[in-house]
Amino acid sequence: MLAIFFQTYLKLFFILTPFFAISAFLSLTQEMSPAERKRTAVKVTMAVIISSVLLYLYGRYIFELFGITLDAFRIGAGAVLFLSALNMVGGGTKKFEAGNEDDDISVVPLAIPIIVGPGTIGALLVMGSTVQGYKDMVLACTALVAAVLTVGVLLFLSSGFKRLLGKRGLNIMSRLTGLIVASIAAQIFFTGLRNFMLN
Numbered sequence: 001m002l003a004i005f006f007q008t009y010l011k012l013f014f015i016l017t018p019f020f021a022i023s024a025f026l027s028l029t030q031e032m033s034p035a036e037r038k039r040t041a042v043k044v045t046m047a048v049i050i051s052s053v054l055l056y057l058y059g060r061y062i063f064e065l066f067g068i069t070l071d072a073f074r075i076g077a078g079a080v081l082f083l084s085a086l087n088m089v090g091g092g093t094k095k096f097e098a099g100n101e102d103d104d105i106s107v108v109p110l111a112i113p114i115i116v117g118p119g120t121i122g123a124l125l126v127m128g129s130t131v132q133g134y135k136d137m138v139l140a141c142t143a144l145v146a147a148v149l150t151v152g153v154l155l156f157l158s159s160g161f162k163r164l165l166g167k168r169g170l171n172i173m174s175r176l177t178g179l180i181v182a183s184i185a186a187q188i189f190f191t192g193l194r195n196f197m198l199n
Helices: 002-015 018-028 034-066 070-089 106-115 118-129 134-156 158-198
Strands: none
Touching: 002 118, 002 134, 002 158, 018 034, 018 106, 018 134, 018 158, 034 106, 034 118, 034 134, 034 158, 070 118, 070 158, 118 134, 118 158, 134 158
16 A cells, blocks of 8 residues: 555656746746745645645546546547656746736646646546545545645745756756656556557
8 A cells, every 4th residue: 555655646746747846936936035935835835735636536527527538538638748748858948937026826827737737637637537445545635645745845945956956957857857757648648548449
């Protein structure tokens, strides 16, 4: 059970693209004081926990509502997540602008769509829909919350990471994360494709 927890935790941690999130967070909060940046990190973490747990728990009802099969969604979610991973591997093309002093950027755009983007949403819906039984659901949700809290801690300590790794170091870590996410996306895609072909 502990092995399953850590496997789920690591998969969810990388799906949340932590180092890409740190780069975006530092860019968007560059005009903030250290105290304001830490408060924003806490708010982002709470927003990601709420949104990701809801998606993880109730994704299966979205499939039922729209009449989408799980394997069809696997194919679509895997493709979207793979495109997001390619963007990270390529260094990212999106530029982030710091918000105004009165703007609350913790929910939009930091929590959604930077951390919980389309690819992440698709992966959460697929992974949540494959969990069976109350015990497994509790284990998976605990792993998800632990993964989000880890990302939150990284955001909270982002200034230190910037000094330690530098801009180039963060870029390298983001690219490595992209490679891992691409592998997860490929697995989701080909699982859906295989099951679709067999049915």
